[in-house]
Amino acid sequence: MSAASGLPAIEFRQVDILFGRDQTGALRLLDNGADRARILDETDVVLGAAGVSLRVEPGEICVLMGLSGSGKSTILRAVNGLNEVARGEVLVSHEGRPVDVAHCDARTLRALRTHTVSMVFQQFGLLPWRTVRENAGLGLELQGVSPAERRRVVDEKLAMVGLGAWGDKYAHELSGGMQQRVGLARAFATDAPILLMDEPFSALDPLIRTKLQDELLDLQKTLRKTILFVSHDLDEAMKLGNRIAIMQDGRIVQAGSAEDILLSPATPYVAEFVRHVNPLNVLRGAALMRPAHAIRREGGELLLDDAGRVRLAVDESDRPTAVRIDGGAARLGRAGAEDGAIAGTCDVVVAPVDLRLRAAIALKRQTNHPILLVDDLGRLAGLCDDDEIYRGLLQRAGGA
Numbered sequence: 001m002s003a004a005s006g007l008p009a010i011e012f013r014q015v016d017i018l019f020g021r022d023q024t025g026a027l028r029l030l031d032n033g034a035d036r037a038r039i040l041d042e043t044d045v046v047l048g049a050a051g052v053s054l055r056v057e058p059g060e061i062c063v064l065m066g067l068s069g070s071g072k073s074t075i076l077r078a079v080n081g082l083n084e085v086a087r088g089e090v091l092v093s094h095e096g097r098p099v100d101v102a103h104c105d106a107r108t109l110r111a112l113r114t115h116t117v118s119m120v121f122q123q124f125g126l127l128p129w130r131t132v133r134e135n136a137g138l139g140l141e142l143q144g145v146s147p148a149e150r151r152r153v154v155d156e157k158l159a160m161v162g163l164g165a166w167g168d169k170y171a172h173e174l175s176g177g178m179q180q181r182v183g184l185a186r187a188f189a190t191d192a193p194i195l196l197m198d199e200p201f202s203a204l205d206p207l208i209r210t211k212l213q214d215e216l217l218d219l220q221k222t223l224r225k226t227i228l229f230v231s232h233d234l235d236e237a238m239k240l241g242n243r244i245a246i247m248q249d250g251r252i253v254q255a256g257s258a259e260d261i262l263l264s265p266a267t268p269y270v271a272e273f274v275r276h277v278n279p280l281n282v283l284r285g286a287a288l289m290r291p292a293h294a295i296r297r298e299g300g301e302l303l304l305d306d307a308g309r310v311r312l313a314v315d316e317s318d319r320p321t322a323v324r325i326d327g328g329a330a331r332l333g334r335a336g337a338e339d340g341a342i343a344g345t346c347d348v349v350v351a352p353v354d355l356r357l358r359a360a361i362a363l364k365r366q367t368n369h370p371i372l373l374v375d376d377l378g379r380l381a382g383l384c385d386d387d388e389i390y391r392g393l394l395q396r397a398g399g400a
């Protein structure tokens with residue numbers, strides 16, 4: 001699977017999932033606009049998911065979010081065929097081609113579960129009579145990998161999750177957080193490119209939970225797996241998800257980036273979720289900035305302030321090269337995206353376009369200089385100064 005092939009890692013196409021016998025009757029009611037309660041009442045069928053369409057790109061973390069019973073696990077479990085699909089397609093990129101899990105043969109499904117999709121559960125799912133090493137090696141054992149190779153890979157993955165010294169222990173000798181790390185090591189060991197995570201951290205106390213979220217994000221930088229993650233916690237979803245799909249009564253009511261959802265909640269249900277989210281941790285430069293094309297230009301220079309005292313020169317690709325203040329040479333300084341840390345002194349700050357609002361405010365406080373946001377190639381994307389920051393906060397507060 002590669003991003004270059006253009007295939008999504010997972011794609012749901014108009015998926016309906018029903019629990020109960022009278023599927024024909026339930027589908028008919030569904031098509032006539034009946035809601036979950038009526039379908040249950042008239043057919044005794046539970047509507048697990050309805051009309052779900054969603055693409056998950058390779059290397060993306062997509063979080064399914066919603067209240068209890070909204071259908072998150074139902075959708076997740078359809079990816080490895082644990083839930084039967086009544087209608088629609090669930091396409092999973094397996095060995096370079098899309099396989100419709102809802103309709104494929106048993107052999108393909110087995111191969112897909114062994115090599116392409118692995119799963120991490122909320123309740124860890126460790127076997128008590130096996131050591132940590134044996135638990136972590138379960139997937140490899142099912143793949144028929146030799147004991148020596150298994151040991152090599154498993155010890156590497158255990159070390160990766162910080163359990164290098166715990167291979168010979170049993171699950172009950174480990175804390176909850178450590179047991180979940182074994183679950184992660186087991187999922188990583190098979191090298192399956194797609195990871196399904198069903199509320200993997202919700203049984204853990206908040207501190208351990210935050211730590212494991214950070215570790216997952218850290219590991220993901222090198223692993224680049226496709227992760228479909230279920231959570232009922234919007235803060236967790238926004239922290240982890242490149243994309244978030246919000247579910248209600250079996251349907252996806254909104255899918256988008258954390259910023260999309262925070263700034264433009266599609267329904268009152270979504271708005272209620274985002275009401276308590278702290279925008280400082282979610283909003284990034286691109287949602288705040290004045291875009292490069294809207295910055296005044298004069299004689300090949302960009303005017304960074306209203307009075308035209310601060311002037312930026314760019315090269316032919318729009319990469320900032322020099323800055324002048326009142327005609328005199330000034331300095332550009334580079335800052336990091338996450339913490340906005342900046343080394344040394346400067347007159348104008350250059351930061352990555354995904355600079356978080358929190359980091360932008362910290363930078364402004366530290367330097368009191370305008371912040372130029374640049375893309376991956378160093379090209380000017382926009383300007384983020386006091387005005388843009390205040391507007392971002394006001395917009396979030398519904399004041400602009």
Ligand SMILES: Nc1ncnc2c1ncn2[C@@H]1O[C@H](COP(=O)(O)OP(=O)(O)OP(=O)(O)O)[C@@H](O)[C@H]1O
Nearest residue numbers: 019046047048067068069070071072073074075232
């Ligand atoms: N195997 C099953 N048999 C019958 N009904 C089921 C089954 N699995 C799920 N359901 C029903 O489908 C609906 C969606 O359940 P699901 O577990 O997907 O919700 P969820 O959003 O993951 O909730 P939670 O956060 O509580 O885990 C619920 O009404 C549930 O009762």
